[in-house]
Amino acid sequence: MLSQNVIRELTRIAGEENISTSKEDLICYSYDATNQKFLPDAVVFPKNVDEISLIIQMANREGFPVVPRGAGSGFSGGSLPVEGGVVVSLERMNKILKIDADNLIAVVEPGVVTGEFQWEVERLGLFYPPDPSSLKFCTIGGNAAECAGGPRAVKYGVTKDYVLGLEVVLPTGEIINTGAQTLKGVVGYDLTKLMVGSEGTLGIVTKIVLKLLPLPEATKTMLAVFSDIRDAATVASKIISSKIIPSTLEFMDKSSISCVDDYASMGLPADIEAVLLIEVDGDRDLIEKQAALIQKICRDNGAKEVRIAGDKKEVKKLWQVRRAISPALAKLxxxxxxxxxxxxxxxxxxxxxxxxxxxxxxxxxxxxxxxxxxxxxxxxxxxxxxxxxxxxxxxxxxxxxxxxxxxxxxxxxxxxxxxxxxxxxxxMELSHTAIDVMKKIKQVLDPKGILNPGKIFPHTQLTSCNSNLQV
Ligand SMILES: Cc1cc2nc3c(=O)[nH]c(=O)nc-3n(C[C@H](O)[C@H](O)[C@H](O)COP(=O)(O)OP(=O)(O)OC[C@H]3O[C@@H](n4cnc5c(N)ncnc54)[C@H](O)[C@@H]3O)c2cc1C
The missing domain is CATH 3.30.70.2740 (Alpha-Beta Plaits)
Structure with missing residues (x-):
């Protein structure tokens, strides 16, 4: 349990309306998409970097865990307060600070919702490719911490390929800036890459500099239907080996798609075993050629049917089916x-x-x-x-x-x-030596082990605050 003094100090730092210890609120911040639950002792909603720095300094003095949280949509339990302590929710730091169309960069706070950012830049003819299927609710801070990918990663890469620089509160409470607001920059070690994908264990990201691209001129979306799962898998690898890089090449097996309600209304053959959702983007003439070649590869390799989405409504429907799969699996x-x-x-x-x-x-x-x-x-x-x-x-x-x-x-x-x-x-994947190097990095940056303890590597629990209640 946190002491009353700690709660009073957190309230003084964040303001009374930005902290909660009520059971109802704690439950809301106790789970993520893994459906596992661990109650924190308090949840705080800081408004700026200085408040986060003060909270972390206090955590070092008093010895309680601090767990950063975006939208809690993670699939590996990263935002769960497994050892209790304070959840720092970044949801109120949600401003797009700058979109610089001349230099193709943007600067955002971590709580910006990924999909909202994408729509905002697209209105200006710009493009931010990383598109986790959770984009309607996950945050850019969470994406940076997990190095999120998405369907477009096949052509455009993942979050780390778009993060140019960061403002980070270290686990000691110090604030640093990594990287630059330029496309190039090799001054010192690449701390940006170290932070991206570090799952909130090496620092709390408070500002993110992102690379943007020009919005592609056009896209073409196709759905290929297979009655043999092997054919679908083979086509996926043949499209790539034919030197076409589609902007999306998604695979869905029968068990996955049949859970989605919208799928029934698509009028697809009954005996399908798998589908591929394929999208190409770019110059209009080029994508016509690529789409024709992809259709040929599909037909030559066992596709029963290849559908081309005729209009935006059809494209939306195909994507709805794809994005609905993960939650719909609960039917099984x-x-x-x-x-x-x-x-x-x-x-x-x-x-x-x-x-x-x-x-x-x-x-x-x-x-x-x-x-x-x-x-x-x-x-x-x-x-x-x-x-x-x-x-x-x-x-x-x-x-x-x-x-x-x-x-x-x-x-x-x-x-x-x-x-x-x-x-x-x-x-199973990393050697003892590699794991040891990673643990040493964690130890140097977080000597007291207060930031997101109990994640990635087995960890010694903090003793001074150990509520660890499973709901
Ligand atoms: C339906 C569904 C579909 C999904 N599809 C995809 C997909 O296509 N691709 C994909 O990559 N993922 C996907 N995910 C997983 C998830 O959405 C991503 O991992 C996402 O990046 C998490 O963002 P979040 O804001 O919810 O972060 P959270 O879940 O709140 O946190 C994730 C991790 O980031 C840390 N963190 C959060 N904010 C910060 C910060 N500001 N500073 C430091 N650390 C921080 C947390 O401590 C935690 O370790 C999906 C999830 C769902 C539920």
């Missing part, structure tokens, strides 16, 4: 183990077939979808976690899936991070 079973594997693109067929075989071996329901264009597939094992036998089988299956992925030259997380969910598996 109440809980999901949601993995985020990546394999070299030529190995996608091996990965998808291999995952299915593991699921069958353990008699588990499995739904796969995701960003096939960059080899990143969201593998979902659907379970009822009150069924201990099913849970045990699922855990075995996950370990075998990771072995399969690493054997194919892949990685166990493409965009969701390690958090608490993948902590037990980090040693």
């Amino acid at each position: 079973k109440p809980n999901k183990i949601n993995e985020d594997i990546v394999v070299p693109r030529s190995k996608i067929p091996d990965a998808i077939i291999g995952v299915r075989m593991v699921a069958e071996k353990y008699n588990l329901i499995n739904a796969n979808f995701g960003h096939a264009g960059d080899g990143n597939i969201h593998v979902n094992i659907m379970i009822d976690k009150t069924n201990t036998d099913e849970l045990r089988r699922a855990e075995k299956a996950v370990k075998e899936i990771f072995e399969l992925v690493l054997g194919l030259g892949g990685t166990i997380s493409g965009e969701h991070g390690i958090g608490i969910s993948k902590m037990p598996y980090i040693g």
